[in-house]
Amino acid sequence: MRRAPALLAIALAPTALSCIQFNADCSQPVADPSYTVTYLASPVPVDHTVVRTQESALGDRMTDAFLKALQDSGSPPDVAVDNAGDIRDLGLCVTRTELAKGPLTRAVLKDVIPFSDELVTVRVTVQELFHLLEHGVATLATPGNHPGGQFLQVSGLSYEVDCSKPAEQLSTVGGNLVRTQDGQRVRSITLASFEGEPNVTITRDEADSDAVGGDIVVALSSYLGGGGDKFIDLDGKTMTKANPERYTYTVLEAYLHALHATAGSPATLAVDPHHPRIVLKNCG
Amino acid sequence: MPAFAQRRDLLSLLGHRAGFLLATALAVGLSCPLADAQSMTFLHTPPARCDPHRPLVLSGNVFGVESLARATLVYRVGDGPWERLPLTCHGADTYEATIPASEVTAPVSYYVVATDWSGRQSAIFASRRRPQRVGVAGAGEPAGSPPALPAPGPASSVTPAPVPPAGTAPSELSPAAGPPSSTAPGEGLGTPIPSGGRPVRIETWQPGGAPAAPSGGTAAGSSAALAEDLSLYAAEDAAYLAGRHRQAASDRPAIESVVTGAEMRALGLHTLIDVMKILPGFDTRRDVQGFWEVTVRGITSDPEILVLFDGQRMNDPYDGRVLWERPVDDLARIEVIRGPGSVLFGSGAFSAVVNLVPRRNDGFAARASYGSFGEVQASANGGHTFGGFSLDGSADFERRDGYQKTIAHDALTTDPDVPAGMTDDHRQGFDATLRGRYRFGKAGSLLKGSAQVLHEDRGALVGLIDVVGPGSDLGWNEELANLGLEAPVGSWKLGFDLDLDLDQTDRLFVLFPDGYTQGATVFPDGVREETKIGMESFGLRAGASGALFPGNRLTLGGQVERQAIADFGLTANLNGDKPTGGEMVAPAGIAFPQRNPADDARLVAGLFAQDEWRLAQPLLLTVGLRGDYVSGFGLSPSPRLALVYRPTRALSFQARFSRAFRAPTFQEYLSIVAVPPTLDSGQATGFQVDSRGKHVDPLRPVVLTTIQVGGEAAGAVAGQRATLGVDGFWNEFQDPISAVDSTGSPLIVNRDKGVRVVGVEAEGRYDLPAGGFSFANASWFRAFDLETDEVTPAFALLTDAPQLRANWGIVLPVLGLGSFTLLAEFGSERRNDDRTELEATRRYQIPAYGLLSASVRTRPLFSHLVMSVEVWNVTDLSYLDPVPRPDTSEMPGLLPGEGIHGLVSLRMGY
Structure with missing residues (x-):
């Protein structure tokens, strides 16, 4: 915008007279923003360079909350996924690398998790689940690529990634976005439960040979379920909504609050080093 | 009973009751005089000039004739002594005097004095200090008398004060003044010169630029003359809208602004939206679809502003929209009420009422203009009187390529270095009006009829929501017709009107361009959606006005109208979410x-x-009550109470209470939305029906309660007249209808807890020597969404309109060559509302703006031509308007407004 002439600059002076007022600028419009959701025993990373490249504590709790919220639904999910882009280090006014130790208020949590999409489930095959995870790790350790928000945080499963293998390639062909190269980075998936059996591991080769049948019910946000973040395998999938409706932020807040942490007994939100959900090899 | 049958029963019931009420009103009407000469007015259009040695007949209507004991014409010929002639009654309130032919040898100056029954006298047309002047052909101009065409300049105040009655008011219940016998001086370009003393400085422009010396008689500075001079409103100043009858401006029970045709030309205002921009309490903007939106006291809603042409509604009954780019060349003035007028005008007269008053004068005027972005405008208007019959008409044409500004990013942008597209503001518009009036009978009854056609064809400025849609095409046709009768019956005036309104809109939006892909689906022809809607409205209005006893005026009225969707079609080149192949x-x-x-x-x-x-x-004291019935929404009462206290002629205080009602429009109620392939077929729950066929959670009517207090004053500053008006208001909206974004697409809902707006407005005017003037107005409001306030008070403010607005203008005659005009508009910073989390996420912040415009007009050339050059947004300020999706991934650049642009015009008049 060109500089206004002095005449117009004088005209702008009334703003200094406080007759012009606006809403609170640096927080989301939530009821009771000072409400304490939980107490944190230690800082929880939210920096995008962390949450988009590896398992994150907040991502774990987010997906755990999805599973818990839908346990009693008609079609309880087997696994839950959430794109790391849901976790924002760039708030409305403040950039954060972590959630500070101590009380975690609703205002801060909403600034970090600003989106509240509807929580839904979709049915996918084993092959499709591999494709989803492949898409999530496609931008890892790739020269010139910035970590993408499509990196998937998970619950109910763990997966092993080898970044030395080829990544998925998507291209627009004839006006359509298609996969021109399958990714090979996701080497195996371990499901907490699959067709009644606990801790089922499915290798890449088994998935590629179509040796494993059956569907997996995945809990995720309606944003992803509608093909967001270029998850082309989810485009066109039927999304089953919860009844009553549930929303991603709301279930996370309820989950964290249900930890019953107090100032004297804060909650520890950390990645379990003994049971990692995402194992990365050769990813830098 | 089926709803339709219920309507028929109600209609017959109303007919019976209306007749009973009318008879009652007539039975109690009494011709008793009002005890106040100062409330009388002489409605008279003076001739521009007369022939020498021919009788000079001066005729007009006395408003408030019940109070009149006698009327006297006071006149002088040239610089001779002042003489007096009685005005004789020629039926009802028509009075006339004739200056003998033997005396008409030099220019004549005159004014009219009324004496009431208690013996009090008052000038009711012009004054001794500022008499009306009539030139005599070939006899030379009197000192200070006007040339054949005046210096360019306004004839009366822009704000806040009233306007002399240039042309008759629409549907007024008192007989209008007859058409002038000739084109008045100063307005040979088609506008009759306003009667009354106030515009004297324009009328007395001379080539040397020196103002006319006041005529003799009362010594300058005498208290009586000064008081008269400084009176808040010259006695003849009157307006129609607030009281629905011609009314002394000081007694108007509403906050009203009037802009005359001369002022519109002096300020370079060519369309209705141009006028709305400079009025106090209003703000204007465009949306991504190219529609103009007008904000009144902080709230933006076209259905809540009633726009009338000569008393007939112009709003499209389907969605309440107004063709805001209607030209104004054919108008004598525009009257605007801020605040409800529901007692008088019914559902739709909610936050404001705008009345367009057409010119009615003999003569012909035309304009041709050419300007930036391929702008071509042409207009013509004229009229002629044949005895008791007058005919006038107008036609306007406009085409433009429109400004083109880059839209850097839209919802489909993947490469930030490649712009999404350009704005598309091309437009072609046409409107034509034909009006006829026939005055007959000794009582001066009036039969009138009019027809108006408006047409617009344009592109969507950007597109439907958040994607640039080149190739969008929006068409709009409107046909209005009116047949009316006004008849005096004793001391009462009766009026009847039949109205017909036909609207056809055909809006084709390109939602996504050719080749758009959604997942695996390709849309080679893009995604297009077309909505065709035809509306038919037919109505009857009736009213009566008269005095019950001295100091009283009773106005009764009623209306009934049937609005129907004659045609409705919504099509898209989609079958589900797949392309149809073009169909x-x-x-x-x-x-x-x-x-x-x-x-x-x-x-x-x-x-x-x-x-x-x-x-x-x-x-x-003004007390009113209106009952409105809208099928499907029931009956709603709207009371009104106003108190005007005028301790002196130069000071006036007002307090007003009003309640207004409006039903949801068809469009709000049906809420049919676009069907892009990424969304489900969207339709508001208000239109969904349950198994019993009942609407689920239908929209409720909106009720507005308003309290306003204010004052107006007039005074002399450095010897020039100045007026100032200030008012404060408190608006409480119950169940306001708003488009609220809580799910990704705005849904039209009632805000259950309401909205509250408080504010202050001020406006003033200062007359300058040699016919110039300056005006300024400012308004401030604070609006609260009470539903948000209950849950998250820190986010309750509604901030998408400028909380502070100010306008300033000045018209300066320049060295006898013409006039120079400056116009400045200021608006404070705007930000998004935060009623929901999604609205808070979709943030925008539009800085305060200041727009400056300038124009020059020549003095009349060859007696019939005036040239003007106008430049708008002189500083080429990058002006922005909000968009529905200002997200970073959608349209973060917002909507760019028009930069610097100009227009050259040539006007002619006979």
Whole structure:
């Protein structure tokens, strides 16, 4: 915008007279923003360079909350996924690398998790689940690529990634976005439960040979379920909504609050080093 | 009983009751004089000039004739002594005097004095200090008398004060002044010169630029003359809208602004939206679809502003929209009320009423203009009187390529270095009006008829929501017709009007461009959606006005109207979410209104009564009540109370209470939305029906309660007249209808807890020597969404309109060569509302703006031509308007407004 002439600059002076007022600028419009959701025993990373490249504590709790919220639904999910882009280090006014130790208020949590999409489930095959995870790790350790928000945080499963293998390639062909190269980075998936059996591991080769049948019910946000973040395998999938409706932020807040942490007994939100959900090899 | 049958019964019931009420009103009407000469006015259009040695007949109507004991014409010929002639009654309130032919040898100056029954005298037309002047052909101009065409300049105030009655008011219940016998001086370009003393400085422009010396008689500075000079409103100043009858401006029970045709030309205002921009309490903006939106006191809603042409509604009954780019060359003035006028005008007269008053004068005027971005404008208007019959008409044409500004990013942008597209502001518009009036009978009854056609064809400025859609095409046709009768019956005036309104809109939006892909689906022809809607409205209005006793005026009225969706079509080149291969088909899942008679037509009826009672000389009380019925929404009462206290002629205070009602429009109620392939077929729950066929959670009517207090004053500053008005208001909206974004697409809902707006407005005017003037106005408001306030008070402010607005203008005659005009508009910073989390996420912040415009007009050339050059947004400020999706991934650059642009015009008049 060109500089206004002095005449117009004088005209702008009334703003200094406080007759012009606006809403609170640096927080989301939530009821009771000072409400304490939980107490944190230690800082929880939210920096995008962390949450988009590896398992994150907040991502774990987010997906755990999805599973818990839908346990009693008609079609309880087997696994839950959430794109790391849901976790924002760039708030409305403040950039954060972590959630500070101590009380975690609703205002801060909403600034970090600003989106509240509807929580839904979709049915996918084993092959499709591999494709989803492949898409999530496609931008890892790739020269010139910035970590993408499509990196998937998970619950109910763990997966092993080898970044030395080829990544998925998507291209627009004839006006359509298609996969021109399958990714090979996701080497195996371990499901907490699959067709009644606990801790089922499915290798890449088994998935590629179509040796494993059956569907997996995945809990995720309606944003992803509608093909967001270029998850082309989810485009066109039927999304089953919860009844009553549930929303991603709301279930996370309820989950964290249900930890019953107090100032004297804060909650520890950390990645379990003994049971990692995402194992990365050769990813830098 | 089926809804339609209920309507028929109601209509006959209303007919019977209206007749009873009318008879009652007539029975109690008394021709008793008002006890106040100062409330009388002489409605008279003076001739521009007369022939020497021919009788000079001066005729007009006395408003407030009940108070009149006798009327006297006071005149002088040239610089001779002042003489007096009685005005004789020629039926009802028509009075006339004739200056003998033997005396008409030099220019004549005159004014009219009324004497009431108590013996008090008052000038009711012009004054001794500022008499009306009539030139005599070939006899030379009197000192200070006007040339054949005046210096360019306005004839009266822009704000806040009233306007002399240039042309007759629409549907007024008192007989209008007859058409002038010749084109008045100063307005040979088609506008009759306003009667009355106030515009003297324009009329007395001379080539040397020196103002005329005041005529003799009362010594300058005498208290009587000064008081008269400084009076808040010259006695003849009157307006129509607030009281629905010609009324002394000081007694108007509403906050009203008037802009005359001369002022519009002096300020370079060519369309209705141009005028709205400079009025106090208003703000204007465009949306991504190219529609103009007008904000009144902080709230933006076209259906809540009633726009009338000569008393007939112009709003499209389907969605309440107004063709804001209607040209104004054919108008004598525009009257605007801020605040409800529901007692008088019914549902739709909610936050403001705008009345367009057409010119009615003999002569012909035309304009041709050419300007930036391929702008071509042409207009012509004229009229002629044949005895008791007058005919006038107008036609306007406009085409433009429109400004093109880059839209850097839209919802489809993947490469930030490649712009999404350009704005598309091309437009072609046409409108034509024909009006006829026939005055007959000794009592001066009036039969009138009019027809108006408006047409617009344009592109969508950007597109439907958040994608640039080149190739969008929006068409709009409107046909209005009116037949009316006004008849004096004793001391009462009766009026009847039949109105017909036909609207056709055909809006084709390109939602996504050719080659758009959604997942694996390709849309080679893009995604297009076309909505065709035809509306038919037919109505009857009737009213009566008269005095019950001295100091009283009772106005009664009623109206009934049937509004119907005659045609409705929504098609898209989609079949579900797949392309049809080019064919436009009706999308699945949309319920069309024609399936249910209760949804595709409605009956609107109203009855009102308003009584104005002068309790004491300086105190006028107005009490009114209106009952409105809208089928499907029931009956709603709208009371009104106003008190005007005028301790001196130069000071006036007002307090007003009003309640207004409006039903949801068809469009709000049906809420049929676009069907892009990424969304489900969207339709508001208000239109969904349950298994019993009842609407689920239907929209409720909106009720507005308003309290306003204010004052107006006039005074002399450095010897020049100055006026100032200030008012404060408190608006409480119950169940306001708003488009709220809580799910990703705005849904039209009632805000259950309401909205509250408080504010202050001020406006003033200062006359300058040699006919110039300056005006300024400012307004401030604070608006709260009470539903948000209950949950998250820190986010309750509504901030998408400038909280502070100010306008300033000055017209300066320049060295006898013409005039120079400056116009400045200021608006404070705007930000998004935060009623929901999604609205808070979709943030925008539009800086305060200041727009400066300038124009020059020549003095009349060859007696009939005036040239002007106008430049708008002189500083080429990058002006922005909000968009529905200002997200970073959608349209973060917002909507760019028009930069610097100019227009050169040539006007002619006979």
